Amino acid sequence: MSRKVEKSRELQKRAEQMMPGGVSSPVRAFGAVGGDPPFIVLGQGSHLLDADDNEYIDYLGSWGPLILGHAFGEVVEAITAAARSGTSFGASTPSEADLAEIVLLAFPHLQKVRFVNSGTEATMSAVRLARAYTKRKYIVKFEGCYHGHVDALLVKAGSGLATLGIPGSAGVPEEFTQFTVTLPFNDTDAVERVFAKFKHQIACVIVEPVVGNMGCVPGLGDYLAALRLITQREKAVLIFDEVMTGFRVAFGGAQELYGIRPDLTTLGKILGGGLPVGAYGGPSELMDLVAPLGPMYQAGTLSGNPLAMAAGLATLSHLRDHRAEIYPRLEKLSAQLVDGVAAAARDAGVTLCSNRVGSMFTWFFTPGPVNDWNSASKSDTDAFGRFFRAMLDHGVYLPPSQYESAFLSTAHTKEDIKKTIAAAKQAFQSAHA
Ligand SMILES: *Cc1c(COP(=O)(O)O)cnc(C)c1O
Numbered sequence: 001m002s003r004k005v006e007k008s009r010e011l012q013k014r015a016e017q018m019m020p021g022g023v024s025s026p027v028r029a030f031g032a033v034g035g036d037p038p039f040i041v042l043g044q045g046s047h048l049l050d051a052d053d054n055e056y057i058d059y060l061g062s063w064g065p066l067i068l069g070h071a072f073g074e075v076v077e078a079i080t081a082a083a084r085s086g087t088s089f090g091a092s093t094p095s096e097a098d099l100a101e102i103v104l105l106a107f108p109h110l111q112k113v114r115f116v117n118s119g120t121e122a123t124m125s126a127v128r129l130a131r132a133y134t135k136r137k138y139i140v141k142f143e144g145c146y147h148g149h150v151d152a153l154l155v156k157a158g159s160g161l162a163t164l165g166i167p168g169s170a171g172v173p174e175e176f177t178q179f180t181v182t183l184p185f186n187d188t189d190a191v192e193r194v195f196a197k198f199k200h201q202i203a204c205v206i207v208e209p210v211v212g213n214m215g216c217v218p219g220l221g222d223y224l225a226a227l228r229l230i231t232q233r234e235k236a237v238l239i240f241d242e243v244m245t246g247f248r249v250a251f252g253g254a255q256e257l258y259g260i261r262p263d264l265t266t267l268g269k270i271l272g273g274g275l276p277v278g279a280y281g282g283p284s285e286l287m288d289l290v291a292p293l294g295p296m297y298q299a300g301t302l303s304g305n306p307l308a309m310a311a312g313l314a315t316l317s318h319l320r321d322h323r324a325e326i327y328p329r330l331e332k333l334s335a336q337l338v339d340g341v342a343a344a345a346r347d348a349g350v351t352l353c354s355n356r357v358g359s360m361f362t363w364f365f366t367p368g369p370v371n372d373w374n375s376a377s378k379s380d381t382d383a384f385g386r387f388f389r390a391m392l393d394h395g396v397y398l399p400p401s402q403y404e405s406a407f408l409s410t411a412h413t414k415e416d417i418k419k420t421i422a423a424a425k426q427a428f429q430s431a432h433a
Pocket of ligand 1: 117118119120121123146147148149208212213241242243244268269278
């Protein structure tokens with residue numbers, strides 16, 4: 001079986017004339033997996049349609065935001081209604097406090113929240129705030145964690161950087177990363193050592209509480225609790241980057257799931273319901289340092305945009321009202337899918353390590369276990385590429401890199417799961433043919 005690609009190929013060629021790689025974000029070019037990236041013309045529920053009329057079951061979900069699936073009725077209606085009243089004012093609208101209220105409900109440790117336009121802006125601002133609060137310079141991050149394309153955070157980062165094998169990025173002077181310390185994930189001793197070495201100099205520790213950007217990698221045992229204890233003892237700010245995990249692994253994110261309260265939280269993706277929204281928040285003691293109340297400056301022309309607020313509010317309201325059914329169902333269906341594909345791999349003699357937390361998951365082509373960047377990077381990325389292309393040919397759209405998390409939405413059905421497992425069986429067989 002193979003899909004038609006003529007139209008997508010033409011569109012890609014045209015885009016490449018005018019845009020680097022023909023894309024607006026690097027991983028979309030399929031550099032890590034090969035093959036023709038489909039140009040999407042329609043998304044409906046759990047399905048995508050491309051320019052050549054190929055249909056796919058979608059496990060990318062726009063890289064995380066679309067927990068309710070594509071073109072969810074309440075979200076589309078909210079955006080449409082907001083657009084009729086004007087798309088942007090550069091002045092306050094009631095919708096911002098509406099969205100803030102529901103964010104504070106989901107994340108009770110937040111007393112105040114500031115809306116921005118992307119996850120990148122959220123983490124950049126949270127780090128600035130942590131430095132403003134502590135009056136310290138150093139920041140600690142972890143290998144394989146991606147926090148957006150902030151200069152100081154593009155050190156041993158995951159996501160597209162992992163995919164492309166770029167150690168950092170050109171155009172970032174070393175002086176800009178000299179205060180960034182990168183440690184292996186899931187290694188508590190390394191954190192203790194760095195705090196001993198840089199006594200009273202570390203402003204913050206920023207972490208993805210479930211890493212999604214080296215593929216899905218959860219914290220082991222009491223790792224997150226240890227980060228909380230150490231940062232508290234050392235009076236450093238603990239930032240949970242929940243841009244991916246917020247409203248995903250639980251309504252209140254990883255901090256609800258694991259019962260750990262960070263000092264600052266960054267949000268994005270699901271928060272905007274498919275439109276560009278990010279946020280950072282925490283206790284008033286920290287947030288009141290943000291301008292106009294305090295000396296930490298951060299601003300945005302389109303921040304709190306009424307269309308984006310409406311999409312976020314419609315998404316979060318639906319999640320809030322139906323969370324008792326939604327999250328257990330996502331958990332159950334995701335388990336069926338991930339275990340079903342793992343069983344198909346076993347039957348076909350394909351080596352696979354499955355990691356999953358709720359509805360975020362990755363099939364690593366390595367015996368595993370995968371607990372950090374070192375073990376994730378042992379994956380056979382060629383085998384992943386073959387699997388990815390075979391799945392695409394069989395109508396299943398996965399993230400186009402071994403080092404990204406896949407997602408299930410509330411729109412996925414048992415039938416979708418069955419079809420996906422059947423596709424995986426065929427993909428694993430053809431990998432041996
Ligand atoms: C996606 C992501 C970001 C960056 O968000 P953008 O909206 O792409 O700028 C930051 N942190 C984490 C954990 C993410 O998954």
